[in-house]
Amino acid sequence: MLGMDTIAKMTERSTCRISFVPTPVRSLRSDAARNRESLLAAAEAEFAEHGLETSVADIARRAGVAKGTVFRHFATKEELIAAVVARYLMTLSDVARRLSDSAEPGAALLEFLTMAADQRQQRDLTLVMSASAEDLHVVQLRDQLHADVGSLVDRARDCGAVRQDITGTDVFLLMCAPVHAVVYLSDPPPDLWRRYLAIIFDGLRPEGAHPLPQPAPNWS
Known part of the structure; x- marks a missing residue:
């Protein structure tokens, strides 16, 4: 029969072993999160450079992981x-x-449009976005971005930085x-898009504005 001292020592050793279990679990989760982020960055770059024909093997190679990962x-x-x-989409919404x-709501709207255009210039994901247009999560995030852009436009319009007949949908559709x-x-020079952003933003300003020929579209 085991004595009480022996049982206490065994329990202590068992407790010590168990206390170390969460550390590798956390480490594995961190590794998985890093791998996922690396894969998304690699996939974004590959899709932007080579379109939807990019293979999973190419993405894995760029991320430095096995295809199975x-x-x-x-x-x-x-x-x-x-x-x-x-x-x-989440990156744009965060901004x-x-x-x-x-x-300064007008300056904030211009800063957002500059950042959005710069992102698109670096990584043109037009084809990729079209391919995922029916994904439910993507639709929800796109609607959220539309709402976030609308809030920027509302504030800019309320302070007179943009014309009164401009809507969030107008600006959302002009982002690209x-x-x-x-x-x-x-x-083209890498920053030529900035010229056209300036032309577009001048068209949003109230100074010298003429009536628009069509009403703003509804977002649905």
Whole structure:
């Protein structure tokens, strides 16, 4: 029969062993989070450079992981595409919300549009966004971004920084326009889109504004 001292020592040893279990679990979770972020960054770069023809193997190679690691995080390529778009939309929403309490709403709106165009110039995800247009999570995030942009526009309009007939939907639809304005040039300067952003933003200002020929579209 085991004595009480022996049982106490065994219990103490067992407790010590158990107390170390959470550490590797946390480490594994951190590794998984880092791998997922690396995969999303690699996928975004590959899709922007090579379009939807990019293979999962190419993405894994760029991220420095095995192909199987990709499928441990994303069951299908379509799921990975949706995750890339979701990450992009959340980044823009975060910026819009950060600027929403700016003391200068007009400058805040211009800063947001500059950041959005710069992001698009660096990583054109037009085809990827079209491919994930029906994904429920992407739709929800797109609607959230639309609302966040609308809040910026409302504040800018209320303080007279943009014309009274401009809506959040107008500005949301113009976000990509500065970059797309130069796509037909064979070798445009990297920052040429800034010229067209300035032209667009001047068109939003109330000075010298003329009535618009059509009402703003509804967002649905």
